[in-house]
């Protein structure tokens with residue numbers, strides 16, 4: 001079963017009260033990166049390529065003016081996935097309605113950190129730093145151990 005927004009909020013550090021939704025908690029955009037060198041995915045190992053941080057166009061709060069392309073984004077909130085849960089992030093529908101999306105993976109039981117996602121920009125868009133871009137939801141789960149990979153405690 002999926003958890004209530006209030007339960008999800010207990011797993012999210014730094015979320016405003018108005019970020020709490022009926023079934024999850026909104027996550028905000030903190031930083032945007034462009035990958036500049038290849039990554040590596042092997043049978044045993046992996047590495048993330050070099051990246052450069054995209055500077056906001058200006059404004060207060062700062063506004064990112066993003067041309068079509070793929071960007072790595074860091075969320076503004078620190079998450080701690082409970083050991084009896086699994087997490088998912090879904091894009092805010094306004095991104096989809098603007099020909100953009102957020103691509104995300106599984107958030108493992110026991111993971112803690114400020115995670116990252118793939119922002120796909122199909123048509124140019126402006127996004128403020130701190131704007132809501134996705135929603136974090138949690139489902140009850142039987143877990144086979146907890147996450148202890150290299151992204152534990154990131155950011």
Ligand SMILES: O=c1ccn([C@H]2C[C@H](O)[C@@H](COP(=O)(O)OP(=O)(O)OP(=O)(O)O)O2)c(=O)[nH]1
Nearest residue numbers: 104105106107108111115116117147149150151
């Ligand atoms: O969209 C996502 C999905 C997950 N995570 C975090 C939480 C998750 O627990 C961790 C590792 O994700 P995953 O297990 O998919 O990564 P991996 O490439 O398999 O790395 P590892 O070998 O460390 O498991 O990254 C994100 O930051 N963004």
